[in-house]
Structure formats: structure tokens, C-alpha cells
Amino acid sequence: MTVKGLVCRNCGKEYPEAPVSICEECFGPLEVAYDYEKIKEAVSRKTIEGGPASLWRYKALLPVRGAPVDLGAGFTPLRKAENLGRALGLKELYIKNDSLNPTFSFKDRVVSVAVSKALEFSFSTVGCASTGNLASAVAAHGAKAGLTSYIFIPADLNPAKVAQALAYGPNLVCVDGNYDQVNRLCTEIAGYRNWAFVNINLRPYYAEGSKTLGFEVAEQLGWEVPDRVVVPAGSGSLLTKIWKGFRELNDVGILDGGPPRLTAAQSAGCSPITTAWRSGGDIRPVKPDTIEKSLAIGNPADGRYTLKALKETGGTAGSATDGEIIEGIKLLARTEGIFTETAGGVVIGTLKNLVERGEIDPDERTVAYITGCGLKTQDVLRQALPEPVYIRSDLGAFEAAIGHAHRQVAGEVA
Numbered sequence: 344m345t346v347k348g349l350v351c352r353n354c355g356k357e358y359p360e361a362p363v364s365i366c367e368e369c370f371g372p373l374e375v376a377y378d379y380e381k382i383k384e385a386v387s388r389k390t391i392e393g394g395p396a397s398l399w400r401y402k403a404l405l406p407v408r409g410a411p412v413d414l415g416a417g418f419t420p421l422r423k424a425e426n427l428g429r430a431l432g433l434k435e436l437y438i439k440n441d442s443l444n445p446t447f448s449f450k451d452r453v454v455s456v457a458v459s460k461a462l463e464f465s466f467s468t469v470g471c472a473s474t475g476n477l478a479s480a481v482a483a484h485g486a487k488a489g490l491t492s493y494i495f496i497p498a499d500l501n502p503a504k505v506a507q508a509l510a511y512g513p514n515l516v517c518v519d520g521n522y523d524q525v526n527r528l529c530t531e532i533a534g535y536r537n538w539a540f541v542n543i544n545l546r547p548y549y550a551e552g553s554k555t556l557g558f559e560v561a562e563q564l565g566w567e568v569p570d571r572v573v574v575p576a577g578s579g580s581l582l583t584k585i586w587k588g589f590r591e592l593n594d595v596g597i598l599d600g601g602p603p604r605l606t607a608a609q610s611a612g613c614s615p616i617t618t619a620w621r622s623g624g625d626i627r628p629v630k631p632d633t634i635e636k637s638l639a640i641g642n643p644a645d646g647r648y649t650l651k652a653l654k655e656t657g658g659t660a661g662s663a664t665d666g667e668i669i670e671g672i673k674l675l676a677r678t679e680g681i682f683t684e685t686a687g688g689v690v691i692g693t694l695k696n697l698v699e700r701g702e703i704d705p706d707e708r709t710v711a712y713i714t715g716c717g718l719k720t721q722d723v724l725r726q727a728l729p730e731p732v733y734i735r736s737d738l739g740a741f742e743a744a745i746g747h748a749h750r751q752v753a754g755e756v757a
Contacts, residue, residue: 345385346406349547350376352648360406362464362539364546372644373547375406383595388566391558391597398452398555404591405555406548411459412488416444416451417555421563421710426678427691431698435708437569439560440681446483446507447716448476448684449581453552457541458484460548466539467491472529473542474522474577474637475504476715481541482511493538495525501636503719521631523642553581557588560710561598569603570707571658573694575686575714576607576616577638579645585712586652603710605658606703607649608693610635610668610685615642616649620660626650634665634723635685637715659702663692669727671695672717682717690714 349358353371364373386403394400398417419441428436444451454477461469470493471481478494485492492513496505497520509515518525526543533540541549561568568589574582582605589602609617612633619626626646631639643649653660663671671691676682683691690711697703717724734740 345378345381345403347376347378349373362460362466362544364544375547375551377404377406377591379591379594386595386597388562388597391562398455398552398559401555401558404558404595405456406551407456407459408463409459412455412462412484414445414451414455414484414487416455418559419443421560422679424679424711427675430674430678431695432705433698433703433709434706437560437564437708437710438675438679438681439556439710439712441556441712441714442681442683442687442716446476446479447719448480449553449556449712449714450476450480451484452555453477453549454480454484454541456552457539457545457549458488458490460545461490461539461541462488464539466537468493468536468538470494470529470532470538470540471542472496472522472526472540473508474639475500475508475719476637477542478504478508478513478515479511482508482513482515485513486511495529497521497525497636499636501720501722503721507719522640523628550580550584553584554588554591556581556712557585557602558592561589561592564708566598568598568600569710571604571606571703571709573606573608573690573709573711575638575690575712576609576649576660577640577643579607579616579643579649581712581714582607583645583648583652586656602656604707605652605656606693606697607653607658607660608690609660609662610638610689611662611664613639613641614662616646617660617662619646620650620653633668635668635689636720637684637686638689659697661693661697661700661702663689663696667692667696669724672724673727675713676717681713683713684715684717684720685723686715687713687717 351366351371354369356368396418424436424438441449468491469485472495494513495516498517533543592598610633613631615629628642668688671688734744
């Protein structure tokens with residue numbers, strides 16, 4: 344086994360493997376520590392390429408000993424986005440489309456790792472605090488593993504995400520409050536219930552699943568590092584773990600060179616990381632006010648580490664307004680045929696803004712991470728889309744409708 348244990352990201356204190364996430368010395372967050380020399384002996388480009396077409400092709404770099412709880416998450420497409428690139432003025436833009444995972448978001452990666460670890464620790468109940476996508480991923484993987492699931496969400500969550508989570512049969516608890524309040528409640532429950540909360544007491548293991556989004560992009564680019572990646576940022580964990588993923592491939596000799604320039608994308612209505620980055624100050628908690636619910640984390644747990652990652656890689660941070668989020672969703676759909684949820688709208692909207700500000704070089708090889716499917720947040724688009732054409736079932740009605748539409752367009756152009 345290549346896992347050495349846990350280590351505090353602040354003070355460096357080491358711990359054995361256990362379902363804990365906070366350092367008892369300095370209260371800093373814990374993360375998994377590996378023996379990279381052992382990994383270097385066990386893994387190569389060839390062994391990875393011969394693995395399953397899922398995140399588990401990278402098992403040597405993940406903290407799971409036995410057979411994983413695997414619904415097939417990972418190894419999602421990386422597509423060259425030529426149409427969108429032309430629209431934005433970028434010569435080499437790629438979309439990493441993680442909306443094609445089993446429950447239609449990147450959360451399947453982290454949950455596959457966390458629920459696998461919950462079984463190793465002999466838990467019989469898994470849970471989470473969620474803004475939507477994590478709810479479905481935990482419920483689905485919990486069902487596959489035969490575990491009881493308790494899912495806690497803000498009561499104003501997108502209806503489609505609530506319906507999807509309920510389909511897997513969990514105990515779903517709607518809390519009157521925002522995500523930060525839900526998370527505090529779950530932290531209290533985890534303190535006296537012997538439950539595996541994937542993003543609380545299992546957080547060090549859970550977060551490791553996000554590294555595979557770095558691993559896959561490197562592999563899919565022919566074991567090369569892109570110049571820049573644009574990542575949606577809520578807690579900041581996804582961005583920092585993608586950063587860790589690129590560094591680890593370098594540490595074990597699979598990649599040459601450092602990680603790409605990291606770019607954090609946030610909603611303007613909840614942008615504590617972007618605000619801190621642009622002001623040069625510390626993270627200040629905010630109250631979310633945005634249509635984007637999945638990134639609406641006003642007090643990001645990994646905020647300070649995200650700022651460190653941006654600084655060390657020469658990256659940046661930006662944001663998109665609610666209107667720009669909707670336009671980003673529509674632009675990606677119109678140009679590349681990819682229907683993303685609001686988090687993807689944040690990524691495309693932020694990318695567009697940063698290109699226009701001159702903060703992203705048009706010649707950079709850029710990868711934009713799309714982390715969830717648009718079917719989850721259809722409600723936010725309804726008022727921004729045109730009405731369909733309604734006709735009787737005959738050719739004359741069709742011709743009349745088409746003629747009317749053409750006259751409208753001609754009038755608008757004139």
C-alpha cells in the first residue's frame with residue numbers, strides 16, 4: 344500500500360489512517376500522504392493506459408486498498424472546442440466534459456473514493472452536506488454499496504437535483520438555511536453519530552478523487568500539461584486537488600514540468616476567493632446571492648489553499664454575473680452541443696471575461712472543466728429561452744409559421 348497516513352496541511356503533524364479530517368494540534372485540515380518512491384516503482388504510463396476506462400486506472404495514486412465501489416466514474420471526454428474557441432478568440436481550447444459521469448457530475452469521482460473508504464472503515468451509514476450534485480452521487484454510491492444514506496441539503500435547492508437524489512432512495516433532509524449552515528449541522532451530527540460523512544470526517548480521502556481530473560487531462564493530451572486550466576470554485580477543493588494531481592504525476596516521473604496556470608471561476612454573487620485574489624487580501628466569508636447553487640459556499644474551506652495555488656502557478660481568478668452565467672450556458676450549447684448546469688455557465692462566463700480583460704493569452708492551450716449536466720438546473724434557463732413554435736398538424740400552418748418567423752427576423756435585421 345502506498346498510503347503513509349494523513350498529514351496536516353498547516354503544521355505537518357502526521358496521523359495514521361482514520362476517519363478524521365482536522366488536526367488536533369492546530370485545527371488545520373488533514374490530507375492523504377503517499378510514499379511516492381513506492382508509487383514510482385509500481386506505476387508508469389503503460390500500466391495506467393492498460394487500466395479500466397474509469398478513475399480507477401489511477402488506483403496506485405488513490406487511497407483505497409481493496410475493490411472500490413465503482414459505478415464507472417471518470418475517464419470522461421476531453422474535446423477540442425474549435426467553435427467556442429473561435430467565439431472567444433482562443434486558438435486551442437478544450438472542454439473536459441465531466442457531466443457524463445454516472446450521476447452527471449464530477450462528484451461521482453470523489454464519492455467513489457469516499458464510499459470505498461467508508462467500507463474499509465466498516466461504516467454502515469454514509470452522509471453528506473450538499474448543494475445538489477454531491478447528494479445524488481452519495482445516494483447512488485451508497486445504494487450500490489448497500490449502505491444507509493443521509494443527505495442534507497439547503498431547502499431551496501434546484502428541484503431537478505432534489506428529484507434525482509430521491510430516486511436512489513436515501514434519507515433526504517432539507518434544512519432551512521444555506522450550505523454553510525447545512526455543513527455546520529452535519530459537522531455537529533458527525534461528532535456524535537458513527538456515520539461516514541464523505542465531506543466531513545472522510546474529507547481527506549474524498550478530496551483525493553478530484554486529482555483524477557488532473558491525471559486524465561494530462562493523459563488525454565498525450566501526457567502533456569496544458570498551459571492553463573479553468574476550474575469552478577466553491578470550497579476550492581477541486582482546484583487544489585487538480586493542482587495536486589499534476590504535481591503528483593511529476594513526482595512519480597510520468598510528467599515533465601510543473602502544473603498549468605490555475606484559474607478559479609466563481610459566481611459574482613458568491614465570490615470570496617475571487618474577491619480576495621483581486622484585492623490581495625484574505626478570504627472574507629460572504630452570504631451567497633446567486634442563481635448558481637452548487638458553488639454557493641460563502642466560507643470556502645480550501646480558500647486560502649486556492650489562493651496559494653493561484654499564486655504559485657501564475658494563475659488568476661474571475662467571476663461571472665447571473666446574466667453571464669446564463670449566457671455562458673447558452674454559448675457552450677450553441678457552439679459545442681454541450682448542455683451544462685450553472686457551474687459550467689460560471690466557467691464559460693468567467694473564461695470569456697478573462698479573455699476580454701487580456702488575462703488569458705489567446706495562444707495558450709486552455710482546458711475548461713465542465714463539471715455537471717444542464718438537466719440539473721433547467722429552471723434557471725426557462726425565462727431566458729425563446730418559446731417554441733406551436734402549429735396545427737398541417738403543411739399550411741407550418742409554412743405560415745415559418746414565413747412569420749422569417750419576416751420577424753428580417754424586421755429585426757432592418
